[in-house]
Amino acid sequence: MSRTDIGIGRGLLAGVAFAAMTVVTGAQAADYNIQGFIRQEPAIKLTDEENPYNQQGNIYNGVTVTQDSSLLIPAPGAGVTTTTRPIGGADNTFNLMATRLEVDFQANFNSNWNGFARFRGYFQPDIFDSHGDPEFFETDLWSGGRGTFLEANGRNYMVDLPALYLDYSDGPLWLRLGNQQIAWGESLFFRVLDVPNGLDLRRHLLLDLVAEEFADERVAAPGLRGSYRVNNDIEIEGFTQLFSPSVLANPDTPYNVIPSQFTIHQQEGFDDAEWSANVGGRVQAQFGDLALQAIAVNRRNPDGVFHWTDSGDPVLGGTPFSMSSTGVYSAQEWFTYAGMARLNGFTVFNTAIREFQPATGGLGAFEAPNQTLAAAELDYFFQALGPLRGHIARVYPRENIFGVGANYVVGAGPDSFFDQLVIRSEFTWTPDKVFTSPDLSQSHIEEDEYVASLVFEKYHRFSQEFPATFMVLQYLFKSESDMFGRHLDGMGATGARTSGLPSGEDSFNAVAFAVQQPFPNLIWRADFSVLYDLNGGALIQPGLKWKPNEAWTAEAFANITMSDGGNDDIIDTIDWADELTFRITYQF
Known part of the structure; x- marks a missing residue:
């Protein structure tokens, strides 16, 4: 790690400290708002199958x-x-039994300056039939066992500040300084242009509501982000942000997906990457019904690669x-x-x-x-x-990602189903991307990777009695790895003692479909999502939301996994995770 990396990292840290002091002290003389919620989140197992990786x-x-x-x-x-x-x-009834508290602090200082902070507390009691006393949240990354930068944790709890930043706006200029998520791209399940941040998998893996689009998983980090609107149709954006890796579920916790016969040495790889920065830029342009964007990002791969x-x-x-x-x-x-x-x-x-x-x-x-x-x-x-x-060991190589995206809104007349249909495509190219080799060699695999998605999105009112139905259909292609970033050369092993080594795959292909239907009084909403790996695995997520008033919300959604086995589809990895999740939320 260079002195430049350390200097950038500490500069970003100083920026976060400045943002924190400004939000706290300045709120006394500003218009401010405080709101939040407390939620109980149990996930009940639907089968007696236990997590085979534990x-x-x-x-x-x-x-x-x-x-x-x-x-x-x-x-x-x-x-x-x-x-x-x-x-x-083991004989577990639950995959999850968590209590969550989130509080948002918003402050408006003047016409140019705003501040925002979010406090998140998460408690997971150890009600599980597990081996030993696993750590649910402590992680060998940041000092003190922190998985993310602004976090404190213990064996069964974590508290963090996923947002702590100042916003400045003046005409066409907008700046954000502090701890923040950067969400690019607009695909459910899939992350094509959404490359600035890693994911925190400790709480509920990737099994939250699909419609939330990784909002709870995306790892926040200190950074400076800004944009400048050249005119009404062109906007230029850039960021620099402290590198913070994806956080894995720990061994012998309910959502662990790495065989617990492995010991993962995380600290030695992170020591080399600590205090380094990611940088990136994006240009967006609007041409009538057609919107275009292009991105370029230099980052450390937040997922990391592994070797003996x-x-x-x-x-x-x-x-x-x-x-x-x-x-x-x-x-x-x-x-x-x-x-x-x-x-x-x-x-x-x-x-x-x-x-x-x-x-x-x-x-x-x-x-x-x-x-x-x-x-x-x-x-x-x-x-x-x-x-x-x-x-x-887990290490975090640098990589350059170049991408383009396009959105087109179809105009086909008010009585046509295709009117206002949004067609969206995203594409990225990562030259010489580094992958974990299926032989765990320290040499790794280096290959160019291409990732593309095609999305059809539509709001349509089928009945005058019901609000419009939201529908989205998506296709994802990856040339070298699956949706979890595992190289395709490792796919297809049968597990036999003297035969059945990996046959590999030429590409990864998946489709997803989601529909969301509010009911006439807007008290009820039904959701249904499907992710299908063309190699033979599917994740089905039906859900129902009930919001009788402003304070209370009740949600239920199931994660139903189906795989034909063979170690060649992504659902096979989570085929044990069938569950029914409830959320009871009180907002204040």
Whole structure:
């Protein structure tokens, strides 16, 4: 990390401090408003399937598995044993049982200056049948275990300021200084132009209401953002913002999606990226019914990429492994979970041997010429050393993203269904984008990635008795990775011990449809959303909202997941997460 990065980061921090002092002290002499809500958010499981990425949901718990290293041991009958993963299963009723408090502070100082702050408190009691005492919110990123910049947390709670900024406007000029989200792009489920910020997955993964478009997940960070309207049709925008990575759900928490047999070393990669800044710009132009935009962003990839790293284990230090009862017990488990993680179980083993010499060679490990021999070698070490954990590091490479977008509003006459239909397209190109390699090599994969979406959006009134129905149909294409950023070369492993390595995919393709229907009195609203991966997985989210008055709101929505398996679609990763979520909100 350069001194320039540190200087930019500390300058942004000073800006946030200035914004905070101005909002707090200036509000006394300004027009201000305070409002907020308190909400209870339970999510009830709809099946008895547990999260397989957690220790107590591991599909090999209590299952007797054969360990076979006989190819390496010539004696007749030698090298064949059995093992049983001794960790007990779980029996959970809920995926979520949280209490949320949010308070907004708005201040108007004069015709040019405004301030805004949002306080968020989130409490998740440990009502879960989980392994050990998992940390729900503490994360090895910012000092003190903070996942985001303006955050304090404990094992079961977090409080943060997702917004703390000053706005300045003077004619065509607008500036925003402070802790803020930057939301670009207008696609449900998909993020094409929405590249400035990462996502915080600790609270409810990506399973909130689709219509909210990542509003609760998008990671805020200190920054300076501004725009200048050249004329009525052209606007230029730019930003610089402190880098803050996406925050993963922790191991053995309900929404964890990384196999808990891994230990993730986050701090070492973040130390290199800490205090660095992202920068970007956007130009928007309006030509009648056609709107165009173009973006350019230089950022650190907030999702990060992963590779094998030294475990630092007292016995197996110098290798990416450590001995632990929470590790992998057999070659069968190894290949099964490699497929689930979109890794190549054969090459990931050989990479661990090759890139950590001489320590691995000193243990007698060697690169296997085929999967069958690799399975035998794995079982040999499991027999000799017991279960092993894998250690991976997360790093955040820089990348340049260039994108364009277009919106067109169709005019087809007031009686036509197509009148006022909005056709929207977004496209980005990331040259030499860095991906996690399916073999977890420290070399990574570098390839140009193209991402595109096509969106049809429409408000239409089908009946004079009902308000207009909102409908949106979308298509997403990605050339090198799936919607979660996993490289397509890792797709399609069957998990078999001696066969079924990843077949890979040429591209990722998905469609989404959403409809929202308010009822005549506007007290009720029905929602329905579907995300379909063309490889055979679907997420269906029906919902209903009831708002009898200004103070109270009740919502219910289900997340129903369906996958045909095969480790080649995105829904397969969350196929255990069928749930019914309720939200009871009191606004003040």
